[in-house]
Amino acid sequence: MPGIVGTISIASVANSSVVHVGDVQTITPISTAKTFAGAGSFNTGDHIRTNTHYNETNTMDDDVVDDSVALNN
DSSP: OOOOOOOOOOOOOOTTOOOOOSOOSOOOOSOOOOOOOOTTTTOOSSSOOOOOSSOOOOOOOOOSOSSOOTTOO
């Protein structure tokens, strides 16, 4: 059954983002990515101040597959 959608605001859409307004049966990702970053890596803003005196990022990952999207075509 169709619905009435009011005002929406989309701040940003990246390369593999999904924005859907309305009726939908299934939304599945078609790609995945893994990012390793240390403390204070993804800060955004005008006046950022971080105090990370010691940072150690563990990038050891023994998984063969983290997210399987093979059937999401």
